[in-house]
Amino acid sequence: MMLGTEGGEGFVVKVRGLPWSCSADEVQRFFSDCKIQNGAQGIRFIYTREGRPSGEAFVELESEDEVKLALKKDRETMGHRYVEVFKSNNVEMDWVLKHTGPNSPDTANDGFVRRRGLPFGCSKEEIVQFFSGLEIVAVELKLELTMIHHESLWLCSGQVPMTDLGLAEGITALAEELALRG
Numbered sequence: 001m002m003l004g005t006e007g008g009e010g011f012v013v014k015v016r017g018l019p020w021s022c023s024a025d026e027v028q029r030f031f032s033d034c035k036i037q038n039g040a041q042g043i044r045f046i047y048t049r050e051g052r053p054s055g056e057a058f059v060e061l062e063s064e065d066e067v068k069l070a071l072k073k074d075r076e077t078m079g080h081r082y083v084e085v086f087k088s089n090n091v092e093m094d095w096v097l098k099h100t101g102p103n104s105p106d107t108a109n110d111g112f113v114r115r116r117g118l119p120f121g122c123s124k125e126e127i128v129q130f131f132s133g134l135e136i137v138a139v140e141l142k143l144e145l146t147m148i149h150h151e152s153l154w155l156c157s158g159q160v161p162m163t164d165l166g167l168a169e170g171i172t173a174l175a176e177e178l179a180l181r182g
Helices: 024-030 064-071 090-099 124-130 165-181
Strands: 012-016 043-047 053-060 076-078 081-088 112-116 146-150 153-161
Touching (some): 024 076, 064 081
Antiparallel strands (some): 012 081, 043 053, 076 081, 112 153
16 A cells, blocks of 8 residues: 655665666666556656766556566666666655765765675675775775665675775776776
């Protein structure tokens, strides 16, 4: 049962793996079998703190049956990318949209380089090794792992505080480029 758009469960899916150049029209075509609430306005893209598309979005649907249809699209392809579809809700969507993007109070000038998708057994030493070869002077190096259980998967993420904000932004860009190269 939908509890309304102000903080209720709602009928929402989270989509990950979208091409960065993806438009709302392309998302609507991907979910052409589903009734998206308010059409293109029911598609809420997530942006990085630099204001670039993250490849993720929330899609608000009209009913629980539409959510079930949308979940069947999990791991189908859009162009050359496979797209993951997860059940979500208004609370998660509202929190993520408030805490991401260029105007987010959580990420503005905090000096952290954030990485997600770390291997489950990833150690602090492996993260330091990843950044080896860079001239980094860190007063403190602390690894915080966040582990989230989602449908029998453990998703890990971590962050490393940096002393130089410009350097942190450069390392983030370098890490993203290395990740794209695979």
